[in-house]
Amino acid sequence: MGLTSGAVLALAVLSGVLLFTGTVWLWPRLARQSWRTVGARVGLLFATQAAVFAAVALVANQSFGFYASWADLFGRETGRGVVVDHSAGGAPSGVRVVDTRRVVPAGTGRPESGGQVQRVEIVGRTTGITTPAYVYLPPEYFQPRHRARTFPVAVVLTGYPGTAEALVDKLHYPRTALNLARDGRMRPMILVMLRPTVAPPRDTECVDVPGGPRAESFFARDLPEAVLGHYRVGRGPGSWGVVGNSTGGYCALKLALHHPGVYAAGAGLSAYYDAPVDATTGDLFRGDRALRNRANLWWSLEHLPPPDTSLLVTSSRSGESNYRDTLEFIERAKRGKPTRISSIILESGGHNFNTWRREIPPTLEWLSERLSPR
Structure with a gap:
């Protein structure tokens, strides 16, 4: 049974209920002061709390999507290699479609009317990074009258x-x-959805780690190349945007700042503005001060030429820890032309899916206004 399956959650909840009921029922019998009864009481309390904790953790994981599988949870996930055929006269495609499904499972009909979500594997030609992703193709992608259209x-x-x-x-x-x-609030757009953790379980913060995963190069070079080789997407510098939440938001802003020739717009939902170094990241910079500075968006705004790109940042006056930093980021970004800065500031909203679901519709509209299909 998978980590995110309903059966696992139901089993955890049932175990918690049964253990709680059994503890209440058996407690009078275990009231005698002997090492066996004391040990039994400790065991029942421990087992009950473990079951309740497991149920709560599973609910949180299903709600917020922290881990996709048991292997992912225990750090044993390994990326599977993808065979890429290099045909003469053509660029290799680093995308392999694994599965397809409709956007809304209940009755959207054919992809020409409801679009399609493809589960794919993307392999980086220059970095060797392989990662799973989902690609959303709008209905227009499949309609005969749009066969020559790029998105x-x-x-x-x-x-x-x-x-x-x-x-x-x-x-x-x-x-x-x-x-x-x-x-009619946005133009049809292809979405390439993945996590920034391209070398799990390590959090690379979209950094080209010396001697390690070259995550920034993957997103700036390999990913666009792979998608261009497989889908009808725009090739112009204004055709691509990037959006993310939390760590993904930091990566989105950094990619737009550092690679404006690739990403014409970057949106950071609840983003932070400097790469942390902790137990999940390991040593990202290996003493390289220039690389450390490059990962700091404050430093980039102050010391690099302002890029010709559009940025969007979001926060909440109550509930988000990045509120003051976001206001400061807006002020600093406003000083540099031709960089353009926009924001969504909610009255209240925490660092969670519910807040981001409120911000995603206007963010997609904002991206649509700034991207060209060519």
Whole structure:
């Protein structure tokens, strides 16, 4: 049974209920003062609390998409290699479609009317990084009258650890994009949804780690190349945008600041503005001060030439720890032309899926206004 399955959650809840009931029922019998009864009482209390904790943790994981599998939870996930065929005269495609499904499972009909979500594996030609992803293709992608049409692309990133599936099932990016386009509030757009954790379980913070994973190069070079080789997407510098929440938001802003020729717009939902170094990241910089500075968005705003890109940041006056930093980031970004800065500031909202679901529709509309399909 998978970590995110309903059966595992039901088993954990049932175990907690049975253990709690059994503890209440057996407690009078275990009231005698002997080492056996004391040990039994301790064991029952421990088992009950462990079951309740497991149930709460499973609910939180299903709600926020922290881990996708048992292997992911225990740090044993390993990326599987993908065979890439290099045909003569053509660029290799680093995308392999694993599975497809409709955007809304209940009755959306054919992809020509409801779009399609493809589960894929992407392999980086230059970095060797392989990672799973989901690709949303709008209905227009499949309609005969649009066969020659290219589409703008938004790369969508989770937080850490996060799961790409949560972008589909919890944050509802494909469904939101479909509804906004149907209402005429945004142009049809392809979404490439994945997590920034491209070398699990390590949190690379989208950094080219010396002697380690070259995460920034993967997102700046390999990912666009792979998608361009497989889908009808825009090739111009204004065709690509990137959006993410939390760690993904930091990565989105950094990619737009550092690679404006690739990403014409970057949106950071509840983002922070400097890469942390902790137990999840390990030593990201190996003493390289220039690399350390490059990962600091404050430093980038002050010391690098202002890039020709659009940035969007979000926060809440109550509930988000990045509120003051976000206001300061806006002020600093406003000083540099041609960089453009926008914001969404909620009155209240925590660092969670519910807050991001409120911010995603206007964020996608903002991206649509700034991206060109060519």
